[in-house]
Amino acid sequence: MLLSISSCIGTDVVDVELVDERLAIDTRLTSLAVGESYQFMADYFNNMGEEEMATVNWSSSNEGVISISAEGLAEAHMLGEATITAEYLGAEDMVTISASDQTVEMTARTGSFMGANNYSVNGDFNLLEENGQLLLTFESNFQASTGPGLFIFLSNSPNSITGALEVGAIQASRGEQVYPISLANAGLNTYDYVLVWCKPFGVLFGRGRFDN
Missing domain, CATH: 2.60.40.200 (Superoxide dismutase, copper/zinc binding domain)
Incomplete structure (x- = not known):
């Protein structure tokens, strides 16, 4: 919708839009060392951009390389690559992580x-x-x-x-x-x-x- 409001200089017409509901995996991880584990976290934001509590569903595209528990605890098993997905109420986020010889953030x-x-x-x-x-x-x-x-x-x-x-x-x-x-x-x-x-x-x- 359009709102006409007084601005810092004169009157602006500002297009105010609701945003898509968003789930964001909050991690700096790019590579996880084989044999190590990592706790993933995710933040859910509603269509006003406000953060809300959410019980996130976690999955891995390649459990043989990096597995992940229902609570978001990941473990690297062998060299390779896997995409970690977080999902909640249709909103999702994905991050691709390498399993290698060292953990990199x-x-x-x-x-x-x-x-x-x-x-x-x-x-x-x-x-x-x-x-x-x-x-x-x-x-x-x-x-x-x-x-x-x-x-x-x-x-x-x-x-x-x-x-x-x-x-x-x-x-x-x-x-x-x-x-x-x-x-x-x-x-x-x-x-x-x-x-x-x-x-x-x-x-x-x-x-x-x-x-x-």
Whole structure:
């Protein structure tokens, strides 16, 4: 539906859409050493982007390579590759894991911004886990339209901060900047989008989706 609302500058017409229900496997694992086990977790988000409790069904495409229990505990048995699937109420997520001679975990995610609602937001960002916390970094090519009350959010909706994590007030309208995030509030794979949001008027200035 379309909503006409007062914005940071004049009046914007914003297309507000419900998002697809989403199940996200929350893991940094890319390779599991043969003989080792790993506990998978998954987060379920409803069509407003809000997280809800869910009893997830787990399966493996190749139980001989990597098996997984009903509780999400996986074990690597032999060299090869398997796709782990999590499913709940028709929503599902999949991740392909290699069984190899060592366990390897992803440590960073990257993405790029684009503007929204006639505002300009550009540049690259990355999210990495370091020293027991997450660091959301905007690269030196970041630049955004100025406006009052701009905040940064991590969200599972490209258009809404419902169910999103407020990272903090924007530090600058351009240039490199770093936002620390507690691992108690989010994991590396918990959210799909970074939003630049005008809080006083509820207007999206820009969004970026993680590429990985």
